Amino acid sequence: xxxxxxxxxxxxxxxxxxxxxxxxxxxxxxxxxxxxxxxxxxxxxxxxxxxxxxxxxxxxxxxxxxxxxxxxxxxxxxxxxxxxxxxxxxxxxxxxxxxxxxxxxxxxxxxxxxxxxxxxxxxxxxxxxxxxxxxxxxxxxxxxxxxxxxxxxxxxxxxxxxxxxxxxxxxxxxxxxxxxxxxxxxxxxxxxxxxxxxxxxxxxxxxxxxxxxxxxxxxxxxxxxxxxxxxxxxxxxxxxxxxxxxxxxxxxxxxxxxxxxxxxxxxxxxxxxxxxxxxxxxxxxxxxxxxxxxxxxxxxxxxxxxxxxxxxxxxxxxxxxxxxxxxxxxxxxxxx
Amino acid sequence: xxxxxxxxxxxxxxxxxxxxxxxxxxxxxxxxxxxxxxxxxxxxxxxxxxxxxxxxxxxxxxxxxxxxxxxxxxxxxxxxxxxxxxxxxxxxxxxxxxxxxxxxxxxxxxxxxxxxxxxxxxxxxxxxxxxxxxxxxxxxxxxxxxxxxxxxxxxxxxxxxxxxxxxxxxxxxxxxxxxxxxxxxxxxxxxxxxxxxxxxxxxxxxxxxxxxxxxxxxxxxxxxxxxxxxxxxxxxxxxxxxxxxxxxxxxxxxxxxxxxxxxxxxxxxxxxxxxxxxxxxxxxxxxxxxxxxxxxxxxxxxxxxxxxxxxxxxxxxxxxxxxxxxxxxxxxxxxx
Numbered sequence: 166x167x168x169x170x171x172x173x174x175x176x177x178x179x180x181x182x183x184x185x186x187x188x189x190x191x192x193x194x195x196x197x198x199x200x201x202x203x204x205x206x207x208x209x210x211x212x213x214x215x216x217x218x219x220x221x222x223x224x225x226x227x228x229x230x231x232x233x234x235x236x237x238x239x240x241x242x243x244x245x246x247x248x249x250x251x252x253x254x255x256x257x258x259x260x261x262x263x264x265x266x267x268x269x270x271x272x273x274x275x276x277x278x279x280x281x282x283x284x285x286x287x288x289x290x291x292x293x294x295x296x297x298x299x300x301x302x303x304x305x306x307x308x309x310x311x312x313x314x315x316x317x318x319x320x321x322x323x324x325x326x327x328x329x330x331x332x333x334x335x336x337x338x339x340x341x342x343x344x345x346x347x348x349x350x351x352x353x354x355x356x357x358x359x360x361x362x363x364x365x366x367x368x369x370x371x372x373x374x375x376x377x378x379x380x381x382x383x384x385x386x387x388x389x390x391x392x393x394x395x396x397x398x399x400x401x402x403x404x405x406x407x408x409x410x411x412x413x414x415x416x417x418x419x420x421x422x423x424x425x426x427x428x429x430x431x432x433x434x435x436x437x438x439x440x441x442x443x444x445x446x447x448x449x450x451x452x453x454x455x456x457x458x459x460x461x462x463x464x465x466x467x468x469x470x471x472x473x474x475x476x477x478x479x480x481x482x483x484x485x486x487x488x489x490x491x492x493x494x495x496x497x498x499x500x501x
Numbered sequence: 502x503x504x505x506x507x508x509x510x511x512x513x514x515x516x517x518x519x520x521x522x523x524x525x526x527x528x529x530x531x532x533x534x535x536x537x538x539x540x541x542x543x544x545x546x547x548x549x550x551x552x553x554x555x556x557x558x559x560x561x562x563x564x565x566x567x568x569x570x571x572x573x574x575x576x577x578x579x580x581x582x583x584x585x586x587x588x589x590x591x592x593x594x595x596x597x598x599x600x601x602x603x604x605x606x607x608x609x610x611x612x613x614x615x616x617x618x619x620x621x622x623x624x625x626x627x628x629x630x631x632x633x634x635x636x637x638x639x640x641x642x643x644x645x646x647x648x649x650x651x652x653x654x655x656x657x658x659x660x661x662x663x664x665x666x667x668x669x670x671x672x673x674x675x676x677x678x679x680x681x682x683x684x685x686x687x688x689x690x691x692x693x694x695x696x697x698x699x700x701x702x703x704x705x706x707x708x709x710x711x712x713x714x715x716x717x718x719x720x721x722x723x724x725x726x727x728x729x730x731x732x733x734x735x736x737x738x739x740x741x742x743x744x745x746x747x748x749x750x751x752x753x754x755x756x757x758x759x760x761x762x763x764x765x766x767x768x769x770x771x772x773x774x775x776x777x778x779x780x781x782x783x784x785x786x787x788x789x790x791x792x793x794x795x796x797x798x799x800x801x802x803x804x805x806x807x808x809x810x811x812x813x814x815x816x817x818x819x820x821x822x823x824x825x826x827x828x829x830x831x832x833x834x835x836x837x
Binding site for chain 2: 390394428431438
């Protein structure tokens with residue numbers, strides 16, 4: 166057969182701030198022979214995630230990607246050669262296959278097989294992937310919403326936030342979303358069913374949050390930190406839970422920016438603030454996938470995808486996430 | 502019998518900062534007749550607690566004491582008249598009897614009967630009272646120390662902190678105390694058994710904390726907030742627990758002071774920061790009293806008392822707590 170080449174997006178420099186296209190280079194490599202228990206995956210869908218900024222930043226990164234490596238990412242593809250009996254040729258898989266057309270990986274890189282035929286495979290990178298499972302796991306384990314609770318979500322229209330809002334609503338909570346543009350506000354109301362939606366671009370956010378949450382906030386699902394959180398925190402109710410899931414509003418943590426101290430709020434409200442990273446919870450991943458698949462089938466969970474075509478669109482994709490322009494799960498499609 | 506009069510420390514004005522002697526006045530009142538189920542307690546020991554500042558502050562107070570009221574406090578005394586069958590004359594009790602010589606209260610004001618004869622009654626206001634039970638409850642329920650953990654305590658020599666340090670040590674943890682003077686540092690090492698003790702008055706606290714905690718900090722028991730916490734937080738280990746128990750280093754929360762944002766630390770370490778107030782946990786109070794009584798009997802739990810004589814020493818006592826001069830549980834003794 167004609168020798169297949171792999172095209173890969175390689176990290177060439179590590180930005181301290183938001184990664185830009187110039188931090189990457191597309192290189193062409195031969196595909197190595199498979200060792201025992203390895204598989205060759207032909208990627209169809211690549212994921213673009215806010216967490217990638219953390220993987221590339223110098224300070225406080227927890228899953229660093231060094232210069233010279235193929236950019237780490239989740240992807241969906243098909244096994245086209247296999248030396249592992251659990252993954253025969255033709256198996257559709259989602260896993261850590263990187264920003265490249267072909268990946269030779271150990272079976273441990275697979276997060277899950279995709280065996281469901283009635284749901285589009287791309288969803289396993291979005292509402293049924295990192296975003297949705299992060300939302301479901303963090304909301305359930307840290308947010309612990311009860312029916313009647315008021316749940317506030319920053320980046321309410323985003324991949325994680327929109328799922329949090331809908332899941333909280335399904336559990337009988339009152340949901341208040343915070344987002345940016347009029348388009349996203351409309352989407353939050355009409356597609357994601359938030360009871361109230363606030364723009365952080367308009368003045369007096371703190372006053373508007375207080376008005377939108379007259380009984381206080383029981384769960385704050387925080388994807389931003391920064392000025393949005395500063396407006397939310399004073400409205401926490403007794404025994405509130407704050408899920409610290411992302412810090413998209415802070416462009417650099419070096420040096421660490423200052424903000425209003427939260428200790429007195431946590432003390433007087435006996436509130437809890439806790440960081441969440443999905444990789445600590447992979448044991449419960451299948452449980453939450455099944456929960457969300459069921460919600461998708463019942464038409465209760467809405468989502469959007471924002472798809473660009475071809476590997477050459479990958480290097481600039483992280484920066485686009487932070488420009489507030491995208492309106493759905495950011496994906497790169499490599500072939501039909 | 503000669504008519505007994507009650508002398509009481511009454512709140513005359515509410516300070517926004519640390520309460521001073523001039524915020525109180527000693528008044529003499531007649532003692533009212535007992536209603537059904539009430540008791541008359543002759544106080545022997547009055548408690549002085551850092552929490553009193555919060556009860557008197559205007560902003561964010563959760564147990565406000567209005568001007569005109571007798572200052573709220575825990576006290577130990579003896580029932581000298583009773584219309585409640587559970588508390589006959591002669592019963593020794595600890596409860597919410599206030600800064601006064603005599604209290605007419607409902608039985609619900611009693612926190613516990615003191616029936617143990619081999620332990621001094623004053624301890625039920627200190628190491629067996631709010632301080633000790635706060636330490637034991639918060640460390641157990643929020644700190645959740647495991648053998649081998651590194652536990653850092655701010656106000657390490659204080660009533661709560663010294664108990665936290667000793668309890669953590671009993672559970673096999675490595676304990677690092679942060680305190681002020683050379684006298685308190687010595688006390689921390691010799692009496693409270695800390696493995697390492699740091700002064701927050703010397704320069705480069707952050708560097709010294711990092712050196713004292715080479716494997717990171719698993720539990721930070723925070724009684725201060727402020728610069729001490731700013732030096733501790735960057736050293737949190739994965740899955741660390743921060744008990745927010747007090748904010749003694751912050752003289753005013755109006756306006757809210759700024760400090761380094763903690764979200765990135767909480768996120769990357771998947772750490773938890775949670776406020777604690779003992780009044781949420783009164784159901785488990787007896788459990789922790791028994792635990793600490795046993796440690797006292799076994800000579801494993803050391804404590805200090807800082808006693809002044811007479812009701813007239815009460816009004817200035819809260820301010821003294823915040824001057825770093827006291828070296829033990831602050832008590833007022835009214836009679837032998």
